[in-house]
Amino acid sequence: MTLARTYFFNRTSSDMLAELCSRQEDFFLENVDDLNSAVAGIQAMLSAKGLSSEVEHAPLNSPAGWGDLLSATVPAIGLLSGLASGLARVVGSATGPSIDVTLRLTSATSLSVIFARSRAPD
Numbered sequence: 001m002t003l004a005r006t007y008f009f010n011r012t013s014s015d016m017l018a019e020l021c022s023r024q025e026d027f028f029l030e031n032v033d034d035l036n037s038a039v040a041g042i043q044a045m046l047s048a049k050g051l052s053s054e055v056e057h058a059p060l061n062s063p064a065g066w067g068d069l070l071s072a073t074v075p076a077i078g079l080l081s082g083l084a085s086g087l088a089r090v091v092g093s094a095t096g097p098s099i100d101v102t103l104r105l106t107s108a109t110s111l112s113v114i115f116a117r118s119r120a121p122d
Helices: 014-023 035-048 071-095
Strands: 005-008 027-030 053-057 101-107 110-115
Touching: 014 035, 035 053, 035 101, 035 110
Parallel strands: 005 027, 053 101
Antiparallel strands: 027 110, 101 110
């Protein structure tokens, strides 16, 4: 398992960000003041290199909800959710296009850039 390097967006130049994207190695950005603009800029860089991308909202600490109240049913719900997710991935991979890069928004000021392992760098 490779560990993604962490960079501070407010200290990263646009040239360095372009270099990070061209390496096609996973990385993590912190201190992103305007997340929407950063994501749009990264997607534009990736698109210029012929890579497709998708944005995934995955907060590290989601707020408490009904699932916390129903903790006794969590194992059953988790199993059903895992089965449904696995089935959706199988169906999606058979019918939909593959995504080269996932931009995972982990908080209001941070994101992970994750490259698909099936694509080899040029």
